[in-house]
Amino acid sequence: MSDQLLNLTLHVWRQDGPTDNGHFETYQAKDITTHMSFLEMLDVINEDLIEDGKTPIAFDHDCREGICGACGMVINGRPHGPQRLTTTCQLHMRQFSDGDELWIEPWRASGFPIVRDLCVDRSAFDRIIQAGGYVSVNTGAAREANEIPVGKLDADLAMDAAACIGCGACVAACPNASAVLFTSAKIGQLAMLPHGQPERQDRVRKMVAQMDAEGFGSCTNHEECEAACPKGISVNWIGKMNRELIAAMATAKDEVEVRGK
Amino acid sequence: MQRALTLTDTAIGKKVVMALSGAILVGFVIGHFLGNLNLYVGEASMNGYADKLHHMPVLLWGTRVLLLIAVTLHIVSAFMLWQRNQRARPVPYKMRKDIATTYAARTMYWSGPIILLFVVYHLFQFTFVPESGNVFANVVHAFSHPAVAAIYIVANLALGFHLFHGVFSAFQSLGANHPKYNQARHWLALLITIVVAGGNISFPIAVLTGVVHL
Numbered sequence: 001m002s003d004q005l006l007n008l009t010l011h012v013w014r015q016d017g018p019t020d021n022g023h024f025e026t027y028q029a030k031d032i033t034t035h036m037s038f039l040e041m042l043d044v045i046n047e048d049l050i051e052d053g054k055t056p057i058a059f060d061h062d063c064r065e066g067i068c069g070a071c072g073m074v075i076n077g078r079p080h081g082p083q084r085l086t087t088t089c090q091l092h093m094r095q096f097s098d099g100d101e102l103w104i105e106p107w108r109a110s111g112f113p114i115v116r117d118l119c120v121d122r123s124a125f126d127r128i129i130q131a132g133g134y135v136s137v138n139t140g141a142a143r144e145a146n147e148i149p150v151g152k153l154d155a156d157l158a159m160d161a162a163a164c165i166g167c168g169a170c171v172a173a174c175p176n177a178s179a180v181l182f183t184s185a186k187i188g189q190l191a192m193l194p195h196g197q198p199e200r201q202d203r204v205r206k207m208v209a210q211m212d213a214e215g216f217g218s219c220t221n222h223e224e225c226e227a228a229c230p231k232g233i234s235v236n237w238i239g240k241m242n243r244e245l246i247a248a249m250a251t252a253k254d255e256v257e258v259r260g261k
Numbered sequence: 262m263q264r265a266l267t268l269t270d271t272a273i274g275k276k277v278v279m280a281l282s283g284a285i286l287v288g289f290v291i292g293h294f295l296g297n298l299n300l301y302v303g304e305a306s307m308n309g310y311a312d313k314l315h316h317m318p319v320l321l322w323g324t325r326v327l328l329l330i331a332v333t334l335h336i337v338s339a340f341m342l343w344q345r346n347q348r349a350r351p352v353p354y355k356m357r358k359d360i361a362t363t364y365a366a367r368t369m370y371w372s373g374p375i376i377l378l379f380v381v382y383h384l385f386q387f388t389f390v391p392e393s394g395n396v397f398a399n400v401v402h403a404f405s406h407p408a409v410a411a412i413y414i415v416a417n418l419a420l421g422f423h424l425f426h427g428v429f430s431a432f433q434s435l436g437a438n439h440p441k442y443n444q445a446r447h448w449l450a451l452l453i454t455i456v457v458a459g460g461n462i463s464f465p466i467a468v469l470t471g472v473v474h475l
Contacts, residue, residue: 011355024355077358103356110349175362177349180273208271217349218272218342220369221430222362239438245273246436255265 006032006093009101010045012057015114022114024103034094038081039064039071041093058117066090066230069165072172073118074105079169079228087167087230107168109177111216124214125166125182131210132203133186135195154192161189163231173228176217181225183211184241185233191244201248205256208245213258272345273434275338280431282338285331287428287453289324290420294460300400300473307397339373365426372423379416401475404468413465421458425450 008029015022032041039061046056062070066087073088075081081091096102104118112120150158162185170181187204190196196203219238226235268274296314299307314321359367386409392399404410428450432438438446467473 013355074354074357077354077356078360105354105356108350108352108354110351173360175359175367176346178272178346205266208273209266212270212272215349217346218276219434220342220346220366221426221433222359222366224359224361227360234440235433236438236440236443239433239436241436242273242277242434243436243438245271246268246277249268249274257263258266258270259263 004034004098006034006096006098006100008032008041008096008099010104011102012104012117013106014057014117015106017116018113032093034092036093037064037089038075038091038093039089058115058119060119061089064089067165069167072107072167072169074103074107074172076103079107079172080167080230084227085230085232087165090230107172109168109171109216111177111179111214112168112171120168122166122168124179124216125168127214128179128183128207128210129186132199132206133190134199135190136199137195148194150193158189158192161185161192161233161237164189164229164233165231167230169228169230170225170233171216173224174217174219175222175224176220178219178225179211179214179216180219180238180241181229181233181235183207184237187244188237188240191240200244201252202256204241204244204248205252208241209256209258272342275342276434278334278338279342280434282331282335283427283431285327286335287424287431289328289331290424290457291453294457297461297464300397300464301467304395304397304475307400308395311396336373336377343370363426365422366430368422369426372419375416375419376423379412379419382412383416398475400464401468401473404465407469410465410469414462417458417461420461421454424457425454428453 006029010027010029011024012027013022014025027045029041029045032044036044039059042057042059049056059073060070062068064071066089069087071088072080075088075091080086080088081095083091083095106112106114106118107120107122109120111124112122115121164182164185166182168182171177171179174181187207190203191200221235223235226233269278296310299310365372386403387396387399392402404413429446432446464473
């Protein structure tokens with residue numbers, strides 16, 4: 001690991017609010033150590049901006065250990081930057097070279113309106129979850145954990161899908177700004193488990209309808225989402241969701257109501 | 262007003278329509294290519310095949326109606342999905358790097374319209390206003406012009422790219438996806454592409470090089 005200091009040119013998207021047109025502004029990042037995370041590098045830029053009496057760059061972050069899904073920006077055309085299976089907060093400056101020029105943009109999708117600079121409103125994902133990404137259980141005394149047997153492989157596969165942190169990189173990477181990887185992971189996770197069975201057919205129909213209502217694009221099987229996903233969620237979940245939806249539409253005993261046109 | 266959700270309301274459902282109508286069209290291009298192999302057998306074989314088809318009006322017109330329905334559904338769904346996708350990212354990225362996608366996948370919106378224009382041209386040339394009643398002679402005459410041959414070669418390259426991504430993609434759209442068979446999906450798409458597009462491209466080349474002649 002080198003202790004070399006980096007000097008970088010950053011072109012950062014600045015946007016005053018949801019209605020502002022926005023533009024790129026250029027900053028010089030000087031004497032950046034390779035041990036810094038990408039967000040720490042932006043913290044340094046922001047310290048300078050604050051000292052100069054300017055507005056710091058707004059970006060989302062929370063845990064900074066790659067598990068919460070709050071952070072995320074498109075760095076040189078790739079969501080979460082150049083390192084595979086890594087969130088922006090866990091991306092370190094050793095991935096870059098002295099003199100690099102970086103273009104830093106927010107997720108771009110009409111389903112994710114920009115709040116300010118690099119912050120986008122991802123509540124569309126919350127609404128997709130609210131539509132059916134849950135299991136209903138009666139409250140009361142906790143049941144015996146081993147009462148419902150779950151196969152080891154099914155549990156593992158459900159866990160693979162549950163690894164999704166809802167960061168939105170799949171939408172950002174998709175040429176169509178489609179949210180199918182996220183939605184399919186959430187549907188697939190519960191479809192693998194016995195607990196998800198009672199609401200299985202309702203869930204897929206309601207979550208897919210909500211995903212469409214949020215204005216996300218359609219899947220055209222580029223598989224860019226899987227490549228950008230910091231948790232390595234597989235596009236196989238998308239196939240599973242399609243299967244679930246077709247089966248639910250063909251066999252469900254009831255209808256799912258949506259708002260008519 | 263509330264109403265029941267239908268499969269085709271959803272973008273996924275529209276992709277199902279694209280996959281099923283596409284499957285019919287893939288079946289057609291394979292059949293069309295196999296029929297065209299008569300070109301290599303000779304004039305009598307080619308014209309005999311054409312004659313046989315024209316003496317089975319139920320099969321001929323049944324196929325034509327089915328193809329027209331499939332083409333219409335394919336194009337209407339593609340257009341609706343394209344509109345949705347245009348709206349889904351109104352502000353483009355300044356810089357974007359693709360990692361996983363293929364040339365074939367990226368050019369679907371180009372290869373599709375190219376194939377449509379070509380099919381119209383192709384129908385006018387050999388079906389609506391044929392040069393004569395001799396199908397074999399019509400084909401050899403047409404492909405003797407390098408410009409016409411070039412149109413057929415370019416159009417079939419577009420068809421090849423469209424088939425490759427289309428066949429691979431259709432399985433996923435229908436939910437027929439499994440890690441065990443995904444590699445086979447890929448090989449099947451490549452096989453159909455090479456046989457159909459490669460085979461079709463061989464016809465104008467065979468005429469230009471004199472392998473097939475009157």
